Amino acid sequence: MKLLKSVVSLLFILVFLTGCSVEPRPIPYGEANCAHCNMTVTDNRYGAELVNDKGKPYYFDSAECLAAYVAEQPEVGEKAAYLLVTDYLNPNELIDAHSAHFLQSEALPSPMGMNLTAVKDEAAATQMQQEYGGQLLDWNQVVLAVKNDDKFQ
Amino acid sequence: MMINFSKHTFILAAAFLLLPWGQVAFGSTLKVCQTCSYTSVKQAVQAAKPGDTVLVDGGVYQESGITIDKPLTLIGKNNPIIDGNFTGQLISVESDNVTVKGLTLKNVATSYRQNDAAIRAKGRRNLRILDNTILKTFYGIYLEGSEGIVIKDNVVRGENKDRTESSLGNAIHLYYTDDVEISGNDVQGHRDGIYLEVVKDSQVRNNLSHKNQRYGLHFMFSDRNVYTHNTFRSNGAGVAVMYTSNVQMEHNTFEDNWGAASYGLLLKEIRDSVIRNNHFRRNTTGIHMESSSRLDIKSNDFDRNGWAIKVMTTCLEDTFRLNNFTGNSFDVSTNGKSQHNHFENNYWDKYSGYDLNKDKIGDVPYRPVSMYSMLVERVPPSVMFMRSFMVDLMDNIEKVLPSFIPENLVDEQPMMNKINHDNNRELTQVVRKAAGAEGR
Numbered sequence: 001m002k003l004l005k006s007v008v009s010l011l012f013i014l015v016f017l018t019g020c021s022v023e024p025r026p027i028p029y030g031e032a033n034c035a036h037c038n039m040t041v042t043d044n045r046y047g048a049e050l051v052n053d054k055g056k057p058y059y060f061d062s063a064e065c066l067a068a069y070v071a072e073q074p075e076v077g078e079k080a081a082y083l084l085v086t087d088y089l090n091p092n093e094l095i096d097a098h099s100a101h102f103l104q105s106e107a108l109p110s111p112m113g114m115n116l117t118a119v120k121d122e123a124a125a126t127q128m129q130q131e132y133g134g135q136l137l138d139w140n141q142v143v144l145a146v147k148n149d150d151k152f153q
Numbered sequence: 154m155m156i157n158f159s160k161h162t163f164i165l166a167a168a169f170l171l172l173p174w175g176q177v178a179f180g181s182t183l184k185v186c187q188t189c190s191y192t193s194v195k196q197a198v199q200a201a202k203p204g205d206t207v208l209v210d211g212g213v214y215q216e217s218g219i220t221i222d223k224p225l226t227l228i229g230k231n232n233p234i235i236d237g238n239f240t241g242q243l244i245s246v247e248s249d250n251v252t253v254k255g256l257t258l259k260n261v262a263t264s265y266r267q268n269d270a271a272i273r274a275k276g277r278r279n280l281r282i283l284d285n286t287i288l289k290t291f292y293g294i295y296l297e298g299s300e301g302i303v304i305k306d307n308v309v310r311g312e313n314k315d316r317t318e319s320s321l322g323n324a325i326h327l328y329y330t331d332d333v334e335i336s337g338n339d340v341q342g343h344r345d346g347i348y349l350e351v352v353k354d355s356q357v358r359n360n361l362s363h364k365n366q367r368y369g370l371h372f373m374f375s376d377r378n379v380y381t382h383n384t385f386r387s388n389g390a391g392v393a394v395m396y397t398s399n400v401q402m403e404h405n406t407f408e409d410n411w412g413a414a415s416y417g418l419l420l421k422e423i424r425d426s427v428i429r430n431n432h433f434r435r436n437t438t439g440i441h442m443e444s445s446s447r448l449d450i451k452s453n454d455f456d457r458n459g460w461a462i463k464v465m466t467t468c469l470e471d472t473f474r475l476n477n478f479t480g481n482s483f484d485v486s487t488n489g490k491s492q493h494n495h496f497e498n499n500y501w502d503k504y505s506g507y508d509l510n511k512d513k514i515g516d517v518p519y520r521p522v523s524m525y526s527m528l529v530e531r532v533p534p535s536v537m538f539m540r541s542f543m544v545d546l547m548d549n550i551e552k553v554l555p556s557f558i559p560e561n562l563v564d565e566q567p568m569m570n571k572i573n574h575d576n577n578r579e580l581t582q583v584v585r586k587a588a589g590a591e592g593r
Contacts, residue, residue: 033414040367
């Protein structure tokens with residue numbers, strides 16, 4: 001009985017501890033639906049994530065969906081613990097959206113039609129711009145572009 | 154057989170018979186086979202002149218990177234196979250007026266950078282892709298910035314075992330391409346069966362799209378397209394439609410799309426569209442609608458779905474008429490009280506009203522949204538109380554004294570019998586007379 005009690009309390013503590021940490025989660029590709037557009041998140045070069053201040057993750061299929069979500073609900077964006085996008089050159093690696101470099105180029109169609117590709121490294125982004133053309137944006141410009149539905153064509 | 158042809162008819166018939174050969178009639182034919190002077194498809198294509206025909210007769214050809222840079226007809230006879238051995242793209246079309254017919258194309262590796270395909274074209278016109286079998290490729294058919302396309306009677310089969318969605322492309326992928334006919338294809342085992350982004354004025358008919366990891370059909374920003382007589386079965390989810398107006402979806406079948414977040418048809422920001430005579434069978438959600446307005450949803454059958462329709466409060470001025478709702482766990486569910494849609498003359502198997510004046514229309518209005526479905530929408534885990542005594546009690550009290558369910562989400566004239574859509578016209582007239590309504 002004593003053993004049972006201790007096991008139960010231990011489990012309880014475990015659940016309690018793991019359930020509330022505020023940190024990025026890996027995006028469950030193929031299982032999660034985009035919180036903004038409801039599409040299944042499948043392409044691991046473009047996924048994005050928002051973790052709110054309570055540690056609840058929201059998944060997105062693309063940076064433009066994350067930007068649209070934040071644009072529609074600015075208070076959620078401001079309170080979020082993390083805004084993350086995927087480094088195109090390292091699929092599955094999430095990077096901070098605010099420090100990422102976004103290449104908007106027609107040569108690289110992204111899942112939701114804004115042609116946005118996020119890259120972690122500035123030099124790599126510049127090199128990709130030379131290769132594919134287009135323009136480099138920072139996160140705030142991305143949010144603005146999504147607000148204006150500016151597809152850069 | 155002595156049929157008295159008039160000369161005129163004969164000429165006309167002859168003209169019609171020769172029509173498909175129009176391009177061929179002026180060129181010569183280069184034959185490719187194991188014992189011919191050309192033993193490689195690439196050689197023959199290079200040697201051909203504009204307007205020629207390259208006829209591949211049987212055999213297996215280990216080739217990739219075939220570039221068609223002139224108007225050409227490439228035809229396979231006796232099931233020739235072009236096997237790329239995972240060395241890159243098979244056929245790149247770099248000319249207008251090209252036909253690729255009757256080939257088996259296989260083995261293209263995943264390539265994130267180039268999105269390699271069995272057949273690819275960019276900025277071309279008048280391409281015909283017919284009767285091909287495409288196996289184990291990253292993308293099957295990938296067209297960009299083109300127009301005047303026919304993709305007909307092809308089989309595209311991907312290998313999706315043990316592969317993540319990211320390493321799979323789409324079977325038929327169109328981007329900024331207009332005036333397309335996609336018909337009679339069988340597409341399976343890819344990420345999306347048919348993917349259309351910014352595709353206008355096109356027809357998608359008689360296709361079977363099944364066992365794809367994400368969607369059977371997926372289109373975005375693609376106005377003025379028609380989708381009829383397609384079957385979408387056992388995909389991750391059936392069809393996703395976004396940011397589009399003037400869609401016509403008729404006589405399609407959406408079935409067996411099960412999963413926590415799965416649906417037969419997802420509509421998001423769709424306007425001025427028609428959804429008629431479709432079958433929604435055994436889907437977690439038949440139609441999930443968000444921010445979609447002015448849709449005419451008529452004469453559809455919703456049978457044995459978890460939710461037949463989930464209509465979010467952002468949907469305005471949608472009309473649901475003459476649909477059958479049978480054997481669904483929930484007929485209609487919504488996420489709020491405001492409701493600006495119109496339900497009329499549907500058949501609901503859960504309707505328990507009566508018809509005293511025998512006009513085939515129930516005398517008591519039917520409210521398809523149950524209180525419990527609202528609760529489930531708000532607190533999803535409460536679905537485990539389904540069919541429990543308390544839930545039934547709650548629903549019945551709510552029926553008598555509605556206080557939570559949206560007041561205007563109501564079918565004032567529910568039908569007493571299941572609607573037979575075939576002699577629907579008669580029935581509509583009967584209904585109209587009975588209702589004294591002017592033709593809507």
